[in-house]
Amino acid sequence: MPKYYLTTPIYYVNARPHIGHTYTTIVADTIARYRRMRGDDVVFLTGTDEHGQKVERAAKSAGVTPLQYADRISAEYRRLWDQLDLRYDRFIRTTEWRHERAVHNLLLKARDAGHIYKGFYEGLYCVSDEFYVDEPTPEGNCPICGRALEKIREENYYFKLSAFTDRLLKHYEDHPEFIQPEARRNEVLSFVRSGLRDLSVSRTSIKWGIPWPDDEKHVIYVWYDALTSYMSGVGYGDDEIQYEKVWPADLHLIGKEIIRFHAVYWPAFLMAADEPLPRQVVAHGWWTFEGEKMSKSRGNIRLAQPAASVLGVDALRYFLLREMVFGQDGSFSLDSLVGRYNSDLANGLGNLASRVLTMLEQNFGGLIPEPPAAAPNPFADEWREAARAYQQSFDAFAFSQGLQEIWKLVASADKYLADTKPWSLAADPARRDELASVLYNSAELLRIVAVLAYPVLPHSADKIWAQLGLRGSISSHRLENLSWGGLRPSDPIQKGDAVFPRVQKEEAIERMEQMEEQIRAEGAPKPAEPAKPGPAATPAPAAGLPAAAGDGKISIDDFMKVELRVGEIKSAERIAGADKILRLMVDIGTEVRQIVAGIAQFYEPEKLVGRRVIVVVNLAPRKLRGVESNGMVVAATVGPEGRPVLAGFHEDAPVGSRLK
RNA sequence: GCCGGCGUAGCUCAGUGGCAGAGCGAGGGUCUCAUAAUCCCUAGGCCGUGGGUUCGAUUCCCCCCGCCGGCACCA
Numbered sequence: 001m002p003k004y005y006l007t008t009p010i011y012y013v014n015a016r017p018h019i020g021h022t023y024t025t026i027v028a029d030t031i032a033r034y035r036r037m038r039g040d041d042v043v044f045l046t047g048t049d050e051h052g053q054k055v056e057r058a059a060k061s062a063g064v065t066p067l068q069y070a071d072r073i074s075a076e077y078r079r080l081w082d083q084l085d086l087r088y089d090r091f092i093r094t095t096e097w098r099h100e101r102a103v104h105n106l107l108l109k110a111r112d113a114g115h116i117y118k119g120f121y122e123g124l125y126c127v128s129d130e131f132y133v134d135e136p137t138p139e140g141n142c143p144i145c146g147r148a149l150e151k152i153r154e155e156n157y158y159f160k161l162s163a164f165t166d167r168l169l170k171h172y173e174d175h176p177e178f179i180q181p182e183a184r185r186n187e188v189l190s191f192v193r194s195g196l197r198d199l200s201v202s203r204t205s206i207k208w209g210i211p212w213p214d215d216e217k218h219v220i221y222v223w224y225d226a227l228t229s230y231m232s233g234v235g236y237g238d239d240e241i242q243y244e245k246v247w248p249a250d251l252h253l254i255g256k257e258i259i260r261f262h263a264v265y266w267p268a269f270l271m272a273a274d275e276p277l278p279r280q281v282v283a284h285g286w287w288t289f290e291g292e293k294m295s296k297s298r299g300n301i302r303l304a305q306p307a308a309s310v311l312g313v314d315a316l317r318y319f320l321l322r323e324m325v326f327g328q329d330g331s332f333s334l335d336s337l338v339g340r341y342n343s344d345l346a347n348g349l350g351n352l353a354s355r356v357l358t359m360l361e362q363n364f365g366g367l368i369p370e371p372p373a374a375a376p377n378p379f380a381d382e383w384r385e386a387a388r389a390y391q392q393s394f395d396a397f398a399f400s401q402g403l404q405e406i407w408k409l410v411a412s413a414d415k416y417l418a419d420t421k422p423w424s425l426a427a428d429p430a431r432r433d434e435l436a437s438v439l440y441n442s443a444e445l446l447r448i449v450a451v452l453a454y455p456v457l458p459h460s461a462d463k464i465w466a467q468l469g470l471r472g473s474i475s476s477h478r479l480e481n482l483s484w485g486g487l488r489p490s491d492p493i494q495k496g497d498a499v500f501p502r503v504q505k506e507e508a509i510e511r512m513e514q515m516e517e518q519i520r521a522e523g524a525p526k527p528a529e530p531a532k533p534g535p536a537a538t539p540a541p542a543a544g545l546p547a548a549a550g551d552g553k554i555s556i557d558d559f560m561k562v563e564l565r566v567g568e569i570k571s572a573e574r575i576a577g578a579d580k581i582l583r584l585m586v587d588i589g590t591e592v593r594q595i596v597a598g599i600a601q602f603y604e605p606e607k608l609v610g611r612r613v614i615v616v617v618n619l620a621p622r623k624l625r626g627v628e629s630n631g632m633v634v635a636a637t638v639g640p641e642g643r644p645v646l647a648g649f650h651e652d653a654p655v656g657s658r659l660k
Numbered sequence: 661g662c663c664g665g666c667g668u669a670g671c672u673c674a675g676u677g678g679c680a681g682a683g684c685g686a687g688g689g690u691c692u693c694a695u696a697a698u699c700c701c702u703a704g705g706c707c708g709u710g711g712g713u714u715c716g717a718u719u720c721c722c723c724c725c726g727c728c729g730g731c732a733c734c735a
Contacts, residue, residue, distance in 0.1 A: 183665065187730045190663060194731070256729085325673070329728085336672085336684090343684065347697055355694035362693075400673090404683075418699040423692065502695045578661070580734045598734025619735050625661095632735045644734085 004040035006031055006251040009258060010047045010092065010229045013073035014054040017080050019287055019332060020255065022304040023320050027284065027399070028253050029086040030321060034394050034455035037479045043246050045233040046081070047092035048074040052222040056208040066208045070095055084304060084313050085459070092233035094210075094225055102232030103225055104213045107201075110159070110272035116201065119158035157202035157218060164268040165196050171267060171277065179263045180282045180397070181327035184256060188263045199265065227266045231275070249278040256283040282397060285329040302332060306515035310508055314457040315341045315500070321399040321456050334509045342502055345460075348410050349449065350500035353464050355417065356442045357495040363426050368443065368469060369436035370489035377484055379445050382412060387482060390452055399456070406452045413445045443468060444487050451477050460499045469493040564634070564659035565589065566649070567615040572605035578625040584608070584633065588617055589656015596629035599644045614647045614659060 008028045011021055025046060032044040050070035059069035074093055081088060092099060110116050169192055172178055172185065179185035202218035203209070209219030228236075230249055235242035252262050262281045270277050289302055307316040319337050322344070324330030360366060386405045393402030417438070425435040447468055454461040454474050465474040469491040567586040575583050575596070582600045586593050595615065614634040621630045635644035 183729075186664060191731070194663095259730095323672080331672085339684070342695095346695060351695055351697050353694095355698080357694090359693050407683085414698055417693075418691070421691080421693090426693085498695055500695080502697080575733085578733050580732095596733090596735080600734080616735075622735050624735080625733050629735065 001039060001041045003043065003246060004032075004035045004251075005043045005045070005234065005246045005249045006035075006253060007044075007230050007233070007249055008046040008088075009252075009254050010049040010094065010226050011077055012049045012052075012054070012226075013070045013077075014052075014058050016073065017077050017304075019302040019304055021077070022080070022084065022316075023287060023324075024253060024255060024284065025081060025086050025088075026084070026317050026320055027326075029088075030317065030399065030455045031251070031253070031394075031397075032087070033458060033475065036475065037451075037455065037477060038391075039478050039480060043090065043234060044088045045090045045092060045230065046077075046086075046088045047090070047229055047233060048077055048094070049222070049226040049229070050074065050093055050095045051209040051219075051225055053206050053208070056206065059208075067095060080304065084308055084316075090233045092229045094229055096232075098238040099229055099232040100210050102237035103210050103220060103228045105237035106228050106231065106269065106273045106275070107220065107224065108213060109274065110269065113272060113274065115160045115163070115272035117158055117160065119156050119198070119200070155204065155217070156200050157212065157215075158198045159201045159224075159269070159272070161196045161199045161265070161268055164271055165192060167271055168192050168196075168264065168267060175279075177280055178277075179259070180280060183327070184259050184263075184283045188259060191260065192264060196264070223261050223265060224269065227261065227269065230278070248276040250280065252278050252281045254281065254283050256285055259283045283327070285324065285327055287324070287330050287332045289332050303516055303519055305519060306512035307334075307337060309515065310511050311337070311341050311503065312459070312500070314460045315345060317456055318345060318403070322403045323400070325400055326397045334512055335505070338503065338505045338508050341500065341508075342505070344407065345500040346498075346502040348407060349453070349460075350498055350502075352410055352413055352442075352449075353446055353467065354498055356413075356439065356446055357467055357493060359422055359426075359439055360443060360493050361495055363422075363435060363439065366493050366495070368487045368489050368491045368493065369440050371437045371440040372433040375433070375437035375440075378416065378441060379409075379412065380484065383409060383445060383448050383484065387448070387452060387479070391479065394455070403453075403456065406449055409445060409449050409452075413442050413449075416445075417442060440487065440489075443493075444484060447486055448482065448484075450474060451479075451482055463496070463499050467494050467496055467499075560660065561618075562616060563618040565615050565617050566653045566655055566657045566659070567593070567613050567617075567633075568655045569608045569611045569613060572603075572608040574600060574605060575625055575627055581624055581627075582608075583627055586613065586615055586631070586633070587655055588615055588631075589654075593617070593630045594628060595631045595633055596624045596627050597633045597635075597644075599633070599635065599646070602644055603646070611646070612648055612653060612655070 006028055008024050011017065028044060028046070032042050035042045048070070050066075055070060056066050059066040062069055064072075070093070078091060107116070169189070172189060172192075176185070179188055199221075201221040201224050202212050203221065204217050204219070206219050209222065210225050212218035212220055230252065231243065231247060232238070234246040236247065237243075252266075254262050259281070262283075266281075267277050287302075304316060307319075315337075319340050320330075322340060323332075323336065360368070363369075386409050390402045390405040393399070393405060420434075420438045422435055422438045422442075425431045425438065446464065447470065450461045450464040450468075451474060454477070458475070462474050468487065470486070565588045567588045570585040570587050570592060572582050572584050575581055578600070580598050580600050581596050582603070582605055584595045584597055586595050593615070616632040616634065619630075619632050621628055623629070634647045636647065
């Protein structure tokens with residue numbers, strides 16, 4: 001039996017689960033169920049990523065330890081997966097001991113092979129300003145205070161990512177299926193081709209993480225830590241027998257925002273440690289809500305529970321898989337959710353089951369009829385063709401297409417009934433055989449539909465299965481054994497309630513909205529907002545400078561180091577080759593400064609002239625797009641896209657005045 | 661700015677060098693087994709704009725417009 005090991009991302013515990021996490025996990029669950037029906041020995045891993053600064057901060061503001069905080073959110077994820085009956089086989093938490101050991105294992109292998117080096121941030125440092133200086137004055141002094149600079153070295157461990165450029169490219173070349181879909185693959189390709197820089201894989205500024213082996217000042221980079229959970233979750237460094245059996249992963253299912261970590265860094269980390277690479281990384285798109293990006297700051301994040309509880313888990317699964325063209329972005333709206341439910345599930349599959357079962361009850365006393373031996377099977381070719389196309393689609397993650405194939409069979413069954421009119425046949429005792437044949441064929445096609453739909457509609461398929469009087473679990477059915485004639489004549493059916501009762505649209509939507517409100521209000525742990533708006537799922541990979549430590553408070557002296565002055569914009573123009581930045585000439589009283597500001601997408605240059613702004617005048621100069629910037633214009637950062645809003649005054653403030 | 665993708669019926673999307681398709685929605689009709697379900701008929705859509713290649717282009721090429729993504733750039 002071939003094994004199939006698939007993973008969802010290890011979800012970051014700085015936020016509660018929403019429809020995006022749920023979508024990924026539902027897709028994974030569907031693939032797992034589908035693969036089992038194909039006869040694979042499936043291992044399905046999910047879990048939580050619990051280290052890093054954001055968790056540290058969120059815990060602090062919640063007044064608990066990071067681990068307590070992580071415990072809480074991690075449990076919430078598991079509770080939700082259980083509620084939705086998502087049947088993962090393994091759940092890994094990055095705070096588990098076995099995981100920590102695995103990370104050390106992998107890291108040491110890479111280090112022993114010479115792919116990790118103790119690097120140093122090397123540069124100039126101003127002791128009095130406590131500031132790393134990128135660009136000193138021409139005399140080699142501090143641009144802020146003018147004092148002499150010291151050369152310093154800040155310890156950091158680096159991973160030799162640059163050395164893997166060629167091997168990665170070759171791997172992509174040799175395994176075109178490694179990154180899916182195609183568009184994502186191209187993006188990764190062009191990213192890698194543009195050249196890779198070594199990656200800092202340790203931090204000294206963060207405490208909440210896995211300590212660096214034999215150097216406890218450092219904590220291991222969160223992504224190195226998180227990605228390794230795909231291995232620690234199946235025994236790496238702990239249960240080698242299991243690990244050997246399960247690894248490498250056959251599929252890492254992820255969202256498109258974390259493709260780089262999975263398609264570039266992760267394979268490089270594995271190459272460095274000489275471990276086998278995963279077979280496939282598949283990135284899906286994002287759900288928008290009624291056309292808008294979902295984000296916390298917009299308050300339009302959709303939770304899964306309302307849909308699941310009003311329409312049923314299967315309805316949610318069906319919608320998510322049917323509505324999104326896999327790989328592209330999809331639009332989630334309650335209106336189309338209920339629309340799909342009523343038209344495809346209630347009127348389609350549910351109604352078909354209902355009419356077939358009723359006629360079996362009325363005409364054959366609730367027993368499967370014996371079709372006459374000579375009766376032809378009108379669906380003989382059709383169902384095979386549909387099953388084939390369905391498999392082809394599901395193998396390619398084209399769930400929407402695969403579902404359409406199944407629904408063609410539902411439509412065929414409905415049409416068949418309309419054509420053969422079993423209710424008329426029933427009126428004529430001489431046509432009893434015909435009636436038996438028609439109802440048998442319809443019920444049998446329904447059985448096949450139930451089997452094919454099982455991975456997406458596990459509960460409903462099981463229900464239909466039982467209603468048809470079939471025994472055992474539909475999940476143990478193997479697709480390769482699927483054949484016509486599974487219903488045994490004389491077996492009793494069990495017509496029960498409708499599988500998908502039709503709902504009144506407005507009412508259903510209202511109930512879901514109320515429920516969402518309620519869940520929100522109940523306020524499970526309210527994680528602290530991240531410092532910057534935007535997708536919170538992706539910790540910045542930048543190998544930047546350590547952030548200020550401490551309790552977050554600064555002294556007035558610290559603040560006074562920042563020299564803010566009133567400036568007036570004398571001119572503003574766009575910079576060729578840069579669509580986000582403007583070149584401003586700003587009068588700050590003593591001089592006119594050239595300042596580059598990232599506001600080009602929101603301000604017309606012409607309208608800025610004459611405007612009074614607040615300028616940080618003692619910032620180290622920096623070149624942007626080849627243009628030197630001597631200072632910074634202060635602006636608020638607003639909304640999910642981080643729109644800048646320039647700070648200004650309501651009363652007259654002379655140019656050059658200092659702010660404090 | 662560089663790289664890539666997209667722009668087809670009200671909506672969501674298929675599709676091909678040679679009469680433009682599906683599902684949903686909407687309109688009309690029908691059966692009555694069924695969950696006011698089913699089934700049948702109905703969309704006359706400049707296949708984004710302009711140009712080129714071709715006997716012929718929605719499908720190939722170029723320009724433009726619009727939208728989306730990746731990268732660089734938001735001191």
